[in-house]
Amino acid sequence: MQELEEFIVVSGKIETATMEVSTTQKFIGRGSHKGKGLAVLTSGGDSQGMNAAVRSVVRMGIYLGCKVYFIREGYQGMVDGGDNIEEANWSSVSSIIHRGGTVIGSARCTDFMKREGRVKAAYNLVTRGITNLVVIGGDGSLTGANLFREEWAGLLDELLENNKITKDQREKYKFLHIAGMVGSIDNDFCGTDMTIGTDSALHRIIGAIDAIVSTAYSHQRTFIMEVMGRQCGFLAVYTALCTDATYSFICEDPAPINWEKKMCTKIAEARI
Numbered sequence: 001m002q003e004l005e006e007f008i009v010v011s012g013k014i015e016t017a018t019m020e021v022s023t024t025q026k027f028i029g030r031g032s033h034k035g036k037g038l039a040v041l042t043s044g045g046d047s048q049g050m051n052a053a054v055r056s057v058v059r060m061g062i063y064l065g066c067k068v069y070f071i072r073e074g075y076q077g078m079v080d081g082g083d084n085i086e087e088a089n090w091s092s093v094s095s096i097i098h099r100g101g102t103v104i105g106s107a108r109c110t111d112f113m114k115r116e117g118r119v120k121a122a123y124n125l126v127t128r129g130i131t132n133l134v135v136i137g138g139d140g141s142l143t144g145a146n147l148f149r150e151e152w153a154g155l156l157d158e159l160l161e162n163n164k165i166t167k168d169q170r171e172k173y174k175f176l177h178i179a180g181m182v183g184s185i186d187n188d189f190c191g192t193d194m195t196i197g198t199d200s201a202l203h204r205i206i207g208a209i210d211a212i213v214s215t216a217y218s219h220q221r222t223f224i225m226e227v228m229g230r231q232c233g234f235l236a237v238y239t240a241l242c243t244d245a246t247y248s249f250i251c252e253d254p255a256p257i258n259w260e261k262k263m264c265t266k267i268a269e270a271r272i
């Protein structure tokens with residue numbers, strides 16, 4: 001271990017800090033995974049930042065020497081195969097970092113919820129030599145990814161039994177490696193401080209509310225804003241705090257029976 005002195009800016013002042021850095025740190029070498037098949041997909045609700053994540057995966061994969069593929073339209077593209085699985089190159093991810101949504105498409109896919117669909121997806125990966133998969137999506141997408149990884153050996157056995165793949169393919173592609181990146185505006189994934197897209201979603205919501213608030217004050221009106229979040233009240237709570245909302249509803253804390261009266265009292269108080 002070696003001691004390093006660094007300058008860190010804290011509240012505008014320059015202070016000296018000392019930290020220990022391992023001198024044996026290893027970096028993944030260029031071309032160190034040459035020839036491996038790596039695919040990336042985005043799944044579930046789209047979120048700002050998915051494109052930046054896709055770009056990083058593609059460029060890092062190319063740097064490592066992998067054959068990198070886009071899977072379009074989330075799990076649906078993986079189940080359907082064909083043109084949905086397309087080789088990517090360095091320039092396929094140029095000029096996408098600032099764009100909203102996901103350039104490779106996303107979907108909610110019922111076929112992948114069934115084993116039959118996952119068998120088809122496994123076939124589409126194996127026949128392209130893909131055994132490394134990056135899934136960018138929310139809790140549902142990553143639950144699906146984990147299930148797919150757990151079932152992988154069984155899925156290949158089924159393909160072999162039905163003569164869809166050869167014994168060599170069964171052996172060569174016996175391991176599926178999965179990496180999940182939590183892309184969801186909902187911020188509902190444990191162990192992740194803030195999921196990809198949450199901050200941008202909040203930013204948009206606050207911008208919209210700031211614009212509406214001027215009308216609310218000018219005309220003594222009350223506006224009800226519905227924000228996204230499915231089963232997670234994170235966006236609603238942070239919006240309520242940041243905009244000083246008079247009342248908020250979140251699914252984790254259902255409204256009391258007499259909420260109408262309480263809310264009207266609060267609104268009346270806020271107008272005095």
Ligand SMILES: Nc1ncnc2c1ncn2[C@@H]1O[C@H](COP(=O)(O)OP(=O)(O)OP(=O)(O)O)[C@@H](O)[C@H]1O
Pocket residue numbers: 043044045046075107108109110111112113114137138139140141142143144145147183184185186230
């Ligand atoms: N238990 C599961 N088994 C297999 N696949 C699943 C499972 N749950 C979800 N999926 C797959 O992942 C897709 C996306 O899941 P879901 O609609 O829950 O969105 P999400 O990934 O949670 O994203 P968001 O947070 O943006 O809603 C589903 O349409 C389905 O294809």
Ligand SMILES: O=P(O)(O)OC[C@H]1O[C@](O)(CO)[C@@H](O)[C@@H]1O
Pocket residue numbers: 044045046108138184185186228229230231
């Ligand atoms: O219209 P759908 O497909 O149900 O998706 C809406 C949901 O997806 C999300 O945008 C992302 O999960 C949620 O915030 C929202 O409630």
